[in-house]
Amino acid sequence: xxDTAVGAKTGPEHGGDPSRRDFIYIATIAAAAGGAASxxxxxxxxxxxxxxxxxxxxxxxxxxxxxxxxxxxxxxRGKPLFVRNRTxxxxxxxxxxxxxxxxxxxxxxxxxxxxxxxxxxxIGSCTHLGCVPTFGGGEYGGWFxxxxxxVYDTSGRIRKGPAPLNLAVPEYAFxxxxxxxxx
Amino acid sequence: xxGHSTYEPKTGFERWLDARLPIVRLxxxxxxxxxxxxxxxxxxxxxxxxxxxxxSQLITGIILVMHxxxxxxxxxxxxxxxxxxxxxxxxxxxxxxxxxxxxxIAVYIHMLRGLYYGSYKAPREVLWLLGxxxxxxxxxxxxxxxxxxxxxxxxxxxVVITNLFGALPVVGPSITTWLWGGFAVDNPTLNxxxxxxxxxxxxxxxxxxxxxxxxxxxxxxxxTGVDPKSKADTVPFTPYATVKDGFxxxxxxxxxxxxxxxxxxxxxHSDNYIPANPLVTPSHIVPEWYFLPFYAILxxxxxxxxxxxxxxxxxxxxxxxPWLDRSKVRSxxxxxxxxxxxxxxxxxxCILGLCGAxxxxxxxIPHLTTFSVMGSDLNSFVWLSxxxxxxxxxxxxIVMPFLPLSEKTLPVPDSIASPALSHxxxxxxxxxAAPEMKG
Numbered sequence: 230x231x232d233t234a235v236g237a238k239t240g241p242e243h244g245g246d247p248s249r250r251d252f253i254y255i256a257t258i259a260a261a262a263g264g265a266a267s268x269x270x271x272x273x274x275x276x277x278x279x280x281x282x283x284x285x286x287x288x289x290x291x292x293x294x295x296x297x298x299x300x301x302x303x304x305x306r307g308k309p310l311f312v313r314n315r316t317x318x319x320x321x322x323x324x325x326x327x328x329x330x331x332x333x334x335x336x337x338x339x340x341x342x343x344x345x346x347x348x349x350x351x352i353g354s355c356t357h358l359g360c361v362p363t364f365g366g367g368e369y370g371g372w373f374x375x376x377x378x379x380v381y382d383t384s385g386r387i388r389k390g391p392a393p394l395n396l397a398v399p400e401y402a403f404x405x406x407x408x409x410x411x412x
Numbered sequence: 413x414x415g416h417s418t419y420e421p422k423t424g425f426e427r428w429l430d431a432r433l434p435i436v437r438l439x440x441x442x443x444x445x446x447x448x449x450x451x452x453x454x455x456x457x458x459x460x461x462x463x464x465x466x467x468s469q470l471i472t473g474i475i476l477v478m479h480x481x482x483x484x485x486x487x488x489x490x491x492x493x494x495x496x497x498x499x500x501x502x503x504x505x506x507x508x509x510x511x512x513x514x515x516x517i518a519v520y521i522h523m524l525r526g527l528y529y530g531s532y533k534a535p536r537e538v539l540w541l542l543g544x545x546x547x548x549x550x551x552x553x554x555x556x557x558x559x560x561x562x563x564x565x566x567x568x569x570x571v572v573i574t575n576l577f578g579a580l581p582v583v584g585p586s587i588t589t590w591l592w593g594g595f596a597v598d599n600p601t602l603n604x605x606x607x608x609x610x611x612x613x614x615x616x617x618x619x620x621x622x623x624x625x626x627x628x629x630x631x632x633x634x635x636t637g638v639d640p641k642s643k644a645d646t647v648p649f650t651p652y653a654t655v656k657d658g659f660x661x662x663x664x665x666x667x668x669x670x671x672x673x674x675x676x677x678x679x680x681h682s683d684n685y686i687p688a689n690p691l692v693t694p695s696h697i698v699p700e701w702y703f704l705p706f707y708a709i710l711x712x713x714x715x716x717x718x719x720x721x722x723x724x725x726x727x728x729x730x731x732x733x734p735w736l737d738r739s740k741v742r743s744x745x746x747x748x749x750x751x752x753x754x755x756x757x758x759x760x761x762c763i764l765g766l767c768g769a770x771x772x773x774x775x776x777i778p779h780l781t782t783f784s785v786m787g788s789d790l791n792s793f794v795w796l797s798x799x800x801x802x803x804x805x806x807x808x809x810i811v812m813p814f815l816p817l818s819e820k821t822l823p824v825p826d827s828i829a830s831p832a833l834s835h836x837x838x839x840x841x842x843x844x845a846a847p848e849m850k851g
Contacts, residue, residue, distance in 0.1 A: 282594045302691050307596030309691040357716055359575040360568060360693040375695045377711055378772055393716050
């Protein structure tokens with residue numbers, strides 16, 4: 230340490246080039262910072278969903294249990310999932326409002342699978358702050374969120390209140406006429 | 413700050429220790445010989461009361477952890493186990509649950525006292541900021557503690573609060589998933605909240621030490637807002653402040669005991685005695701009373717992101733306060749116009765608290781329908797909260813910086829010892845508030 234300090238004073242010809250010392254400092258700090266940053270990631274990422282939580286991400290559901298006009302709530306990814314067998318009147322009301330002014334405009338046909346208009350599958354989590362809306366409330370014949378008063382229609386589209394988006398339709402597919410796979 | 417220490421070790425052991433770790437000296441200088449303004453009133457006792465609250469929460473909390481199970485399957489049952497089976501478990505849990513409310517009562521009084529007497533003004537800005545940090549940590553701790561019993565209110569409160577972060581554009585959904593450790597509030601969420609609920613009180617204790625350190629560097633403010641100038645203006649901390657604080661703590665403990673023994677559930681919500689059910693939200697979801705004003709501000713704004721920003725903005729105003737207030741006079745005792753605004757501000761906060769507890773669309777005056785503005789009837793709690801929220805922000809962003817431009821202040825006394833002689837009518841002209849007096 231003392232040697233190099235003396236060397237630095239006597240000038241570059243003695244191997245004490247200050248720029249070389251700066252390089253050592255910067256390289257050391259960069260290595261330490263890079264190391265700290267890469268170590269920080271595991272400590273942050275450990276809070277993200279674990280492998281077993283991700284593994285439970287899809288379920289199958291038997292539709293024959295749901296009568297016309299009935300709704301079954303199942304738990305999917307920790308959230309309620311509404312599987313609703315809509316009546317002809319509900320579908321008609323939803324289609325009639327396709328052109329109405331909406332916050333998050335979407336046609337009813339885009340929210341169901343082709344030819345399966347009676348089956349509405351929704352994530353039952355209000356897009357405002359995540360409460361569970363109840364069916365049959367509000368003036369649009371659909372869902373009403375008790376927390377902050379968002380009103381959804383029979384297609385699960387947001388019509389009134391603070392929620393910004395329609396009730397989300399999860400990724401799902403019909404495995405047969407009476408069976409769906411969600412997720 | 414007393415400047416030099418007057419501590420003199422009396423025994424051989426004290427001398428030996430003082431040369432190695434002068435901790436007795438620190439205690440003596442801070443809590444015995446420390447000069448306090450002679451005119452401190454009872455509003456100044458809440459610092460001591462808050463220390464008591466923190467100590468009580470730490471002790472009862474550590475005991476509760478000995479019996480509580482942090483698991484979505486067992487948390488609710490373990491709380492019932494504490495209430496029914498553990499010896500004196502009911503007492504310790506009620507002390508902890510009501511202690512949180514007492515803590516907030518005391519902190520709100522403490523903050524309003526600082527606001528009224530200008531305790532945030534130079535040179536006490538850092539002292540005030542540290543206090544704001546403590547308040548933020550308290551809110552985080554209280555929120556996570558409320559989740560731990562895993563009742564209906566716990567669960568859905570956690571859903572709503574964590575979803576607030578989902579309002580942020582682009583990163584929102586990733587942040588909420590990260591906070592939850594899954595796709596919804598569930599067992600991983602409960603476990604991390606438990607871990608943090610245990611950690612944060614110790615962080616609060618750490619910031620409290622910084623808060624007291626900062627206090628002892630700049631010295632206490634006092635009801636006149638005039639800095640002590642001579643020995644005549646101060647009295648030693650012991651016995652004057654210790655006895656006064658002790659008496660106030662005794663009175664405060666009576667209030668605490670009334671809640672613990674006679675009204676243990678008055679400040680809670682009965683729905684939290686129903687085990688958490690992710691599939692059903694309680695018909696009326698409200699936070700604990702100490703969050704109601706912020707909750708009302710959140711609901712007052714019809715847009716999701718703007719509502720969240722307004723709520724956080726309400727807290728941010730507190731941090732900015734030392735730089736928002738442009739008045740040269742520290743204490744509102746000498747600011748009659750500001751005093752009126754202060755009263756309106758306190759009323760507005762109480763109205764916001766009331767609105768936060770009500771359904772937004774319920775009418776304020778029963779059975780009266782007026783006309784609808786912005787999708788809600790004018791005679792509704794959502795409109796009342798909009799008006800109160802408007803005043804809340806106006807108080808910080810308009811009144812604080814701009815009122816001093818035209819404000820007529822009363823004469824500020826020369827020193828703490830002199831106000832007895834300085835009644836506004838009797839005061840000589842040269843004693844009136846000169847800006848260079850710095851409060």
